[in-house]
Amino acid sequence: xxxxxxxxxxxxxxxxxxxxxxxxxxxxxxxxxxxxxxxxxxxxxxxxxxxxxxxxxxxxxxxxxxxxxxxxxxxxxxxxxxxxxxxxxxxxxxxxxxxxxxxxxxxxxxxxxxxxxxxxxxxxxxxxxxxxxxxxxxxxxxxxxxxxxxxxxxxxxxxxxxxxxxxxxxxxxxxxxxxxxxxxxxxxxxxxxxxxxxxxxxxxxxxxxxxxxxxxxxxxxxxxxxxxxxxxxxxxxxxxxxxxxxxxxxxxxxxxxxxxxxxxxxxxxxxxxxx
Amino acid sequence: xxxxxxxxxxxxxxxxxxxxxxxxxxxxxxxxxxxxxxxxxxxxxxxxxxxxxxxxxxxxxxxxxxxxxxxxxxxxxxxxxxxxxxxxxxxxxxxxxxxxxxxxxxxxxxxxxxxxxxxxxxxxxxxxxxxxxxxxxxxxxxxxxxxxxxxxxxxxxxxxxxxxxxxxxxxxxxxxxxxxxxxxxxxxxxxxxxxxxxxxxxxxxxxxxxxxxxxxxxxxxxxxxxxxxxxxxxxxxxxxxxxxxxxxxxxxxxxxxxxxxxxxxxxxxxxxxxx
Numbered sequence: 001x002x003x004x005x006x007x008x009x010x011x012x013x014x015x016x017x018x019x020x021x022x023x024x025x026x027x028x029x030x031x032x033x034x035x036x037x038x039x040x041x042x043x044x045x046x047x048x049x050x051x052x053x054x055x056x057x058x059x060x061x062x063x064x065x066x067x068x069x070x071x072x073x074x075x076x077x078x079x080x081x082x083x084x085x086x087x088x089x090x091x092x093x094x095x096x097x098x099x100x101x102x103x104x105x106x107x108x109x110x111x112x113x114x115x116x117x118x119x120x121x122x123x124x125x126x127x128x129x130x131x132x133x134x135x136x137x138x139x140x141x142x143x144x145x146x147x148x149x150x151x152x153x154x155x156x157x158x159x160x161x162x163x164x165x166x167x168x169x170x171x172x173x174x175x176x177x178x179x180x181x182x183x184x185x186x187x188x189x190x191x192x193x194x195x196x197x198x199x200x201x202x203x204x205x206x207x208x209x210x211x212x213x214x215x216x217x218x219x220x221x222x223x224x225x226x227x228x229x230x231x232x233x234x235x236x237x238x239x240x241x242x243x244x245x246x247x248x249x250x251x252x253x254x255x256x257x258x259x260x261x262x263x264x265x266x267x268x269x270x271x272x273x274x275x
Numbered sequence: 276x277x278x279x280x281x282x283x284x285x286x287x288x289x290x291x292x293x294x295x296x297x298x299x300x301x302x303x304x305x306x307x308x309x310x311x312x313x314x315x316x317x318x319x320x321x322x323x324x325x326x327x328x329x330x331x332x333x334x335x336x337x338x339x340x341x342x343x344x345x346x347x348x349x350x351x352x353x354x355x356x357x358x359x360x361x362x363x364x365x366x367x368x369x370x371x372x373x374x375x376x377x378x379x380x381x382x383x384x385x386x387x388x389x390x391x392x393x394x395x396x397x398x399x400x401x402x403x404x405x406x407x408x409x410x411x412x413x414x415x416x417x418x419x420x421x422x423x424x425x426x427x428x429x430x431x432x433x434x435x436x437x438x439x440x441x442x443x444x445x446x447x448x449x450x451x452x453x454x455x456x457x458x459x460x461x462x463x464x465x466x467x468x469x470x471x472x473x474x475x476x477x478x479x480x481x482x483x484x485x486x487x488x489x490x491x492x493x494x495x496x497x498x499x500x501x502x503x504x505x506x507x508x509x510x511x512x513x514x515x516x517x518x519x520x521x522x523x524x525x526x527x528x529x530x531x532x533x534x535x536x537x538x539x540x541x542x543x544x545x546x547x548x549x550x
Binding site for chain 1: 395397415417444446450451454455457458459461462463464465466467468469470471472473474476477478479480481484485487488490491492493494495496497499500503504507510511513514515516517518520521522524525528529531534537538540541542543544545546547
């Protein structure tokens with residue numbers, strides 16, 4: 001276990017995901033001291049009060065492991081900034097190709113000890129108070145190493161996530177971004193759009209399906225504005241595909257003379273394996 | 276309790292909802308013998324094997340309570356057929372105005388002892404095997420009495436559902452249908468359309484939000500073809516509103532020069548009360 005023990009861990013961004021990974025490392029006794037960095041002083045105080053971090057700093061400190069848990073567009077910059085003062089770097093952003101591409105375009109390239117990660121363990125809650133050592137238990141974490149990522153770094157990061165109870169998979173950054181555009185980003189966009197139609201007088205008439213459908217529309221809009229915009233190109237493609245699907249469904253529903261065509265449309269979709 | 280005890284209950288349609296109401300009545304000792312009627316002999320045998328019904332019949336028998344649990348378009352006809360041989364009639368259809376309107380147009384009018392009901396307790400499962408005495412516990416049941424429904428019948432039906440653990444609300448058939456078009460029927464249409472976009476290679480990259488979103492797309496397509504088509508006019512209106520919402524969201528997302536407008540759109544929707 002000595003290769004996956006980190007004397008000093010630096011968490012940049014002490015929200016739900018960064019905080020939960022720090023707590024998971026502590027729970028597995030895989031780390032010594034955890035130093036938090038956050039632009040938001042209140043969040044930093046809260047993370048300290050909750051023992052997510054042991055100390056705070058104004059800027060990233062020299063560390064064995066840096067957890068970059070800032071909004072997507074800021075990740076590449078932080079990774080580049082901590083590259084020389086760290087042994088291993090992970091991020092937890094939900095869009096991967098723009099990060100790897102930005103680093104690849106920089107003079108230093110993609111640091112070999114940076115392993116891009118996406119833990120698929122969101123919640124409609126956010127902030128340090130929502131962080132939990134068991135957030136990743138039973139969830140999937142995607143690693144998207146680039147061509148320059150070292151195999152050793154990837155193996156170590158895999159073992160960190162497995163210690164936190166997650167199932168780890170690897171794919172390319174672009175494959176990942178195309179897939180999450182469908183499975184995560186489009187559902188969020190659809191749920192936010194749905195929330196716009198609901199009026200107070202509808203609320204007494206809701207069942208379990210409604211609650212499922214609207215839970216993700218209670219997600220933090222600032223967080224999701226960053227995520228959705230960061231995966232804009234893939235998401236716009238998927239939104240267009242979806243608008244076409246729904247327009248077709250509307251036309252089939254409107255055509256009362258051919259109920260079988262609408263039934264067929266529903267059957268084809270109900271019988272797809274979505275687990 | 277004597278006024279809400281039913282010596283003979285006839286369940287027409289022995290699926291999830293009819294079966295569950297029969298089981299709930301038995302569990303509360305509110306009924307004697309339960310006779311099942313179903314076009315599907317296998318389902319009838321299954322309901323008998325599961326003790327949901329005590330006997331089966333080829334056609335509705337004289338009964339103190341008839342539970343009409345057939346697909347929406349067939350409900351009015353069954354209600355009219357059992358009107359003279361029953362003391363009290365309920366249905367469990369998820370669209371109400373077309374039923375009440377069809378009966379109102381008939382020579383006999385809406386029977387005063389028929390109380391239209393919509394238990395908001397669906398499940399992606401169906402059939403007698405999914406029926407449960409506790410399906411309605413903690414769920415909402417909407418009653419939509421018409422002008423000719425007797426107040427006594429409505430009060431008795433209210434007490435039946437309350438015995439099954441449900442919270443009961445009353446509203447007009449049309450108010451009900453407009454509300455469920457938003458809260459139940461549109462989410463189903465949206466979820467089926469979403470299922471059409473998911474490919475096998477996306478499935479490793481799914482989190483909790485995806486499971487929430489796709490659960491209802493595993494609903495029985497035949498059942499939902501009936502329900503969605505039965506509430507066609509309200510649902511088409513809502514689908515048009517939704518297409519407009521989503522088209523607007525897509526335009527805001529595409530406009531990378533004005534991220535604040537997209538952020539504002541998300542914020543307005545995230546902060547709506549949807550509980």
